[in-house]
Amino acid sequence: xxxxxxxxxxxxxxxxxxxxxxxxxxxxxxxxxxxxxxxxxxxxxxxxxxxxxxxxxxxxxxxxxxxxxxxxxxxxxxxxxxxxxxxxxxxxxxxxxxxxxxxxxxxxxxxxxxxxxxxxxxxxxxxxxxxxxxxxxxxxxxxxxxxxxxxxxxxxxxxxxxxxxxxxxxxxxxxxxxxxxxxxxxxxxxxxxxxxxxxxxxxxxxxxxxxxxxxxxxxxxxxxxxxxxxxx
Ligand code: SF4
Ligand code: SF4
Numbered sequence: 001x002x003x004x005x006x007x008x009x010x011x012x013x014x015x016x017x018x019x020x021x022x023x024x025x026x027x028x029x030x031x032x033x034x035x036x037x038x039x040x041x042x043x044x045x046x047x048x049x050x051x052x053x054x055x056x057x058x059x060x061x062x063x064x065x066x067x068x069x070x071x072x073x074x075x076x077x078x079x080x081x082x083x084x085x086x087x088x089x090x091x092x093x094x095x096x097x098x099x100x101x102x103x104x105x106x107x108x109x110x111x112x113x114x115x116x117x118x119x120x121x122x123x124x125x126x127x128x129x130x131x132x133x134x135x136x137x138x139x140x141x142x143x144x145x146x147x148x149x150x151x152x153x154x155x156x157x158x159x160x161x162x163x164x165x166x167x168x169x170x171x172x173x174x175x176x177x178x179x180x181x182x183x184x185x186x187x188x189x190x191x192x193x194x195x196x197x198x199x200x201x202x203x204x205x206x207x208x209x210x211x212x213x214x215x216x217x218x219x220x221x222x223x224x225x226x227x228x229x230x231x232x
Contacts, residue, residue: 080149141170
């Protein structure tokens with residue numbers, strides 16, 4: 001399941017949101033067709049997340065791009081691992097990057113804490129384990145770019161060698177999502193099952209925290225791209 005990393009159970013499959021419970025199929029909106037909403041104040045036009053799609057890395061023309069968003073996920077993972085091996089120590093030694101990684105960790109923790117307190121984590125756990133719902137379907141991993149995977153490596157996440165379940169996202173493991181730095185669509189998605197059960201005011205608070213998480217990730221992502229551009 002999507003909402004919590006490592007802790008409540010992997011989702012049952014993409015068709016997304018189309019899982020099975022006791023032979024009965026449940027239909028949830030697929031993450032694949034989901035368009036993220038602005039989790040922070042929509043009036044805040046200075047929010048860079050509003051202008052920057054995390055789905056693509058824009059490499060400058062003078063930098064050789066070894067990989068693209070459309071590359072197979074295994075290739076992106078290999079790129080992230082090799083760059084972590086070659087540049088990880090130096091990247092972590094960059095004071096700005098080290099600070100931004102700390103910011104991201106704090107933002108992720110705060111966002112997940114808020115989701116747990118609102119009961120979203122429990123709703124998703126039940127959806128995944130008891131109702132056969134889940135929305136972490138196969139193919140969502142393709143939205144991840146290599147730099148986002150590199151950030152996960154820098155955070156100590158061990159990226160998988162293979163998909164655990166054919167109809168599930170590549171990053172879905174038994175206890176949930178194994179990533180710490182996640183795509184905005186994974187951070188942001190709340191299905192109707194959740195929005196019907198949780199007080200809108202509580203959801204607004206979750207959205208605020210999600211906004212902070214996405215912003216922290218955006219700034220870090222930009223910094224790493226800039227530094228790698230200088231080094232490669
Ligand atoms: S409750 Fe909704 S958001 Fe949570 S895992 Fe199920 S389908 Fe996904
Ligand atoms: S990366 Fe995959 S497993 Fe993790 S939240 Fe997104 S869809 Fe779910």
